Structures are given as C-alpha cells and as structure tokens.
Amino acid sequence: MAHVPASERRPQLVQAALDLMAREGVAAGSTRAIAAELGVAQATVHYTFGTKKDLYRAVVEQLTAEFIGNVRAADPGDGPFGEQIRALVHALWENSTRGDGHCELLSEFAALAMRDPDLQEIMSAMQREIEGTAAEMLTALAEAHGIRLALPAREVAVFFLAGFDGLTDRHLAQRTPGEPADPDTLRGLEVLIATAVGLCLGAPAIS
Amino acid sequence: MAHVPASERRPQLVQAALDLMAREGVAAGSTRAIAAELGVAQATVHYTFGTKKDLYRAVVEQLTAEFIGNVRAADPGDGPFGEQIRALVHALWENSTRGDGHCELLSEFAALAMRDPDLQEIMSAMQREIEGTAAEMLTALAEAHGIRLALPAREVAVFFLAGFDGLTDRHLAQRTPGEPADPDTLRGLEVLIATAVGLCLGAPAIS
Numbered sequence: 001m002a003h004v005p006a007s008e009r010r011p012q013l014v015q016a017a018l019d020l021m022a023r024e025g026v027a028a029g030s031t032r033a034i035a036a037e038l039g040v041a042q043a044t045v046h047y048t049f050g051t052k053k054d055l056y057r058a059v060v061e062q063l064t065a066e067f068i069g070n071v072r073a074a075d076p077g078d079g080p081f082g083e084q085i086r087a088l089v090h091a092l093w094e095n096s097t098r099g100d101g102h103c104e105l106l107s108e109f110a111a112l113a114m115r116d117p118d119l120q121e122i123m124s125a126m127q128r129e130i131e132g133t134a135a136e137m138l139t140a141l142a143e144a145h146g147i148r149l150a151l152p153a154r155e156v157a158v159f160f161l162a163g164f165d166g167l168t169d170r171h172l173a174q175r176t177p178g179e180p181a182d183p184d185t186l187r188g189l190e191v192l193i194a195t196a197v198g199l200c201l202g203a204p205a206i207s
Numbered sequence: 208m209a210h211v212p213a214s215e216r217r218p219q220l221v222q223a224a225l226d227l228m229a230r231e232g233v234a235a236g237s238t239r240a241i242a243a244e245l246g247v248a249q250a251t252v253h254y255t256f257g258t259k260k261d262l263y264r265a266v267v268e269q270l271t272a273e274f275i276g277n278v279r280a281a282d283p284g285d286g287p288f289g290e291q292i293r294a295l296v297h298a299l300w301e302n303s304t305r306g307d308g309h310c311e312l313l314s315e316f317a318a319l320a321m322r323d324p325d326l327q328e329i330m331s332a333m334q335r336e337i338e339g340t341a342a343e344m345l346t347a348l349a350e351a352h353g354i355r356l357a358l359p360a361r362e363v364a365v366f367f368l369a370g371f372d373g374l375t376d377r378h379l380a381q382r383t384p385g386e387p388a389d390p391d392t393l394r395g396l397e398v399l400i401a402t403a404v405g406l407c408l409g410a411p412a413i414s
Binding site: 025027104107108110111112113114115120123124127131151154155158159161162163164165166167169170172173174175184185187188191192195198199 | 232234311314315317318319320321322327330331334338358361362365366368369370371372373374376377379380381382391392394395398399402405406
C-alpha cells in the first residue's frame with residue numbers, strides 16, 4: 001500500500017479492526033490480524049495503537065458513534081409522542097439486530113469489561129454517552145409535544161436502555177444474527193416501549 | 208487422590224470448573240486447568256466431559272440450579288403483593304452482584320453464545336428455565352393474594368428479566384464486583400420493580 005498520512009490511516013485501521021472483531025470476535029483482533037485485514041505492516045498497527053487499551057477504546061468509540069448516528073438519523077414520523085418513541089425504538093432494534101456483528105461485539109466487550117479495569121473505563125464512558133443521548137432525545141421529543149415528563153429523562157433512559165440491552169442479548173444469545181426475533185422477545189419490546197411511555201406520561205403505578 | 212466413583216467425581220469436577228471459570232473467565236477453563244484445580248488427572252476430566260459442550264452445559268446447569276435455588280429460598284416476607292415482589296427482586300439482586308464471579312461468568316457465556324450454536328442451545332435452555340420459574344413464582348404470589356394478573360405471567364417475566372439482566376450488566380461492566388451499585392442503577396431497579404408490579408395489577412399505559 002502507498003504511504004498515507006496517519007490522519008487517514010487511523011480511521012482505516014479502526015474500521016479494519018472493527019470489521020474483523022465484529023466478524024470473528026474480540027480475541028481474533030490481534031495486531032497481526034488487523035494488519036493483514038488492511039494489508040499493512042504490523043508495525044503500522046502498533047504505531048497507531050500504542051496499547052490494546054487504545055485499540056479497544058478506538059473500536060468502542062467507533063461503535064458508539066455509529067450507534068448514536070443511526071438513532072439520531074432515524075425518522076420518528078409525525079405521529080403523537082408515544083408513536084414517535086415507538087418508531088425510534090424499532091429503528092434502534094433493527095440497527096442492533098441486523099446481523100453485522102456489531103451488537104455481538106459490544107456484548108463481548110461488556111462481558112470482558114467485568115474483569116478488565118481498562119475496558120471497564122471505556123465501557124462506562126460509552127454507557128454515559130448513550131444514556132445521555134437517549135435522555136436528550138427524549139427531552140426534545142417531549143418538548144416538541146408540550147409534554148412535561150413525569151420522571152426525569154435520565155431515569156427513563158437508564159430504565160429503557162437496560163431493558164433494551166436485556167432483550168437484545170436475549171435475542172442474540174438465542175437466535176442466529178439476522179434472523180427475526182421470537183414472539184416473546186418482540187412482545188417484551190412492546191411492553192418495554194409501553195412502560196417507558198407510561199413513565200414519561202405519569203403512569204400511576206410508578207413512584 | 209483416592210479413587211472415587213464417577214457419581215461423586217462429576218459434581219466435584221463441575222464445581223471445580225465453575226470455581227475456576229468464575230474466578231478467571233471461561234477461557235481459563237481448560238481441561239488441564241480444571242484437573243489441576245481439583246488435583247486429578249487430566250484424563251479424568253476428559254472422561255467425565257466428552258466434549259467442551261458437555262463441560263459448558265454442566266457448568267451452566269449448575270449455575271442455573273444455584274440461581275433458581277437462591278431465588279426460591281429467598282423470603283418474600285408477609286407484606287402486600289408489591290412488597291413481596293420487591294423483597295424477592297432485592298434478594299435476586301444481592302445474589303447476582305455479590306462478587307462471586309458467577310454472574311460475570313453467565314454474561315461471558317451469553318456473549319460467546321452469540322457466535323457458538325452449541326452454547327446458544329445451552330443458554331436458550333437456561334433462559335427458558337429461568338423465565339419459567341419466574342412466571343411460576345409470580346403466578347403463585349398473585350394467587351396467594353387473590354390477584355388476577357392483568358398480563359400473562361410469562362410476559363411480565365420476560366420483560367422483568369430483560370431489564371434485570373440489563374441492569375446487572377450495567378452494574379458489573381462499570382463497577383468492581385462486590386462494590387455497591389451506583390444510584391442510577393439502583394433507581395433503575397426500583398423503576399423496573401414498580402413497572403413490573405404495575406403490569407401485574409393493570410397499569411393503564413400498558414396495552
């Protein structure tokens with residue numbers, strides 16, 4: 001490959017690492033394999049990512065940016081508040097379970113983070129960013145509808161994302177990626193949306 | 208070690224494998240390491256577990272049995288329905304986050320199952336058993352209180368367990384095992400309990 005400046009090389013390497021790990025798992029993402037994926041020298045990978053932590057952080061940041069970009073780009077339609085939430089969550093679900101291995105990779109990182117303080121720090125930052133984005137979008141939607149949220153947006157976001165992660169894991173741990181979810185999971189998603197909307201609007205069971 | 212019959216050796220080996228993997232991760236659970244953990248010959252491990260799948264299944268079954276045993280043994284107290292649910296969920300949370308590495312191990316198995324059809328089958332069976340137990344306990348509690356559930360027990364169980372798994376992962380991916388959960392996670396747990404009880408009793412936002 002011709003020489004390219006580091007500013008171009010870095011995103012190429014991050015994408016190559018992401019593609020490789022999404023396809024074959026985190027363990028497959030050695031510097032040797034990443035170099036081979038892009039057809040560069042192994043030293044280039046070492047030069048770009050000083051440590052494994054730098055590499056993991058770059059890949060998780062790329063995954064986070066993609067994820068947030070996809071949700072922000074989703075069309076909530078022009079229905080009432082609850083319908084817009086529903087449309088956004090379904091777009092999020094499609095993105096998370098489309099079989100590109102990205103969601104599987106995040107679950108793998110999350111499991112590894114439970115034993116690795118470096119990864120823990122990286123995953124915590126990602127969690128904060130995703131929860132912050134969800135809270136911000138929820139607040140904007142509510143304002144656009146003149147709704148005063150009955151529960152802080154952040155609490156609804158943490159509750160919703162935990163349920164969403166649990167359902168995604170349930171789906172991915174049981175189904176081949178790309179296959180449709182089973183009826184129990186889809187029903188769980190509908191119940192989750194209904195309860196999240198209920199929390200926003202002030203369902204009486206919630207203290 | 209003196210010769211012991213296979214019927215005794217097997218549970219010892221399963222426990223040794225579980226202890227080892229809970230401490231050091233799934234990847235650390237080679238037949239050689241398991242044999243060393245219990246002080247037996249490597250051939251004994253091979254003889255007891257024909258394949259890696261047999262070994263993983265035995266460990267996951269042991270984890271499932273422990274988990275279900277702990278929940279069944281928890282004291283719901285003698286308060287009203289919602290209070291009993293709350294007491295059981297808090298017992299479940301204590302068990303899941305007590306820092307013995309068992310929950311971390313299950314998350315690791317779940318992530319691996321996304322790429323491994325053998326593990327997928329094992330984890331699906333576990334999921335069905337846990338959801339079935341939760342639905343059964345919920346039904347029994349409702350009956351004891353003369354409550355007719357507004358949503359099928361199984362739907363509430365799937366919804367609740369997805370949220371619970373998501374919150375457990377949130378906690379474990381951010382905190383050192385054994386440390387208390389952060390306020391956001393604990394608040395998420397309270398919201399999850401309140402919505403689950405609301406679903407049982409017929410909160411109006413739920414269709």
